[in-house]
Amino acid sequence: MDYSEMLPVYEGHMMPAFGDEPPCSYGCKYCFAHTKGFCQDADQLKPGSPAEADRQIRVTLERLGKWVHCLVSSRFHELFARGEQEGLAHVRRLAGYGKSVSLLTKAALSARTVDELAELNNRMKEQGNRLAVEVSFVSGRDRPDLEVHAPTVQARIDAARLLAAKDVPVGACISPVLPEEIVSTDELCALVEETRDVMGAYTVSRGFAYTDEIDERMGLSMLPGVSDHTTHNHTNPLVEAPTFSHWHLYSDPRTHELKKHIRRGGRPAFSRSTLAVNHLIRTAGGTVPEYLWQVWQREAA
Numbered sequence: 001m002d003y004s005e006m007l008p009v010y011e012g013h014m015m016p017a018f019g020d021e022p023p024c025s026y027g028c029k030y031c032f033a034h035t036k037g038f039c040q041d042a043d044q045l046k047p048g049s050p051a052e053a054d055r056q057i058r059v060t061l062e063r064l065g066k067w068v069h070c071l072v073s074s075r076f077h078e079l080f081a082r083g084e085q086e087g088l089a090h091v092r093r094l095a096g097y098g099k100s101v102s103l104l105t106k107a108a109l110s111a112r113t114v115d116e117l118a119e120l121n122n123r124m125k126e127q128g129n130r131l132a133v134e135v136s137f138v139s140g141r142d143r144p145d146l147e148v149h150a151p152t153v154q155a156r157i158d159a160a161r162l163l164a165a166k167d168v169p170v171g172a173c174i175s176p177v178l179p180e181e182i183v184s185t186d187e188l189c190a191l192v193e194e195t196r197d198v199m200g201a202y203t204v205s206r207g208f209a210y211t212d213e214i215d216e217r218m219g220l221s222m223l224p225g226v227s228d229h230t231t232h233n234h235t236n237p238l239v240e241a242p243t244f245s246h247w248h249l250y251s252d253p254r255t256h257e258l259k260k261h262i263r264r265g266g267r268p269a270f271s272r273s274t275l276a277v278n279h280l281i282r283t284a285g286g287t288v289p290e291y292l293w294q295v296w297q298r299e300a301a
């Protein structure tokens, strides 16, 4: 089997990129996507064209389809920063492969876009699939110093409420968890209190990858790090390839306590988005393979 033609699959999830991802205009300071867009070390992953990306996806599904139950929206840019119609087109394209879809967004989705996503989720149910949406946060209060052009926290929570009201499985993704002196525990707990009634699950990211440039921008000082799985060769070859030693990995020691805090409040919390999304899909009645559900149970215990 020629694996070079195939996309990585991690915990049943596959993240295709179509090669047309622009730099992200939301401009979050901790992220590489606004300055580099898709053109980073990940160029190795960049398909030559959407048609080539489509071929990679089909080859992977043909050979490993039984191990894939969810296609993940690109983590290289905010889908809806390009415009709501463009974001919707991307989500529909992913849904066209006959699997569940996981969407990560900071957007202030309009009621009309929420309706379109809800309609798509309803259509996906016919195949046992679901559209799971994770709304992304770095704090419970607006931090334009960190998320320069992103919608307000309240606008994101409002979008989550609209989605949940339309029966779309929705969770919160707290990522990255930055050091206490940048985002305080109080800000994180405030987010949990404010969103607990609407979120079906939380991801509290256990690691986040930075470049030297981002360290400097953020005033962080970190050693080079290698992610065991968190973002691309399972979802991030950026930090996995030893030649990319300018990638650093930060894991905040508070993530464990924060997950416990969320669970005490009655909501599941996971350190990986794949698990939170699997939970959202399964509890909404969608298909998640049994062996992955057992991984979920171990993590949730």
Ligand code: SF4
Pocket (backbone or CB within 6 Å): 024, 025, 026, 027, 028, 031, 032, 033, 034, 075, 076, 077, 078, 106, 150
């Ligand atoms: S919205 Fe997402 S992709 Fe865009 S700059 Fe912020 S963290 Fe990066």
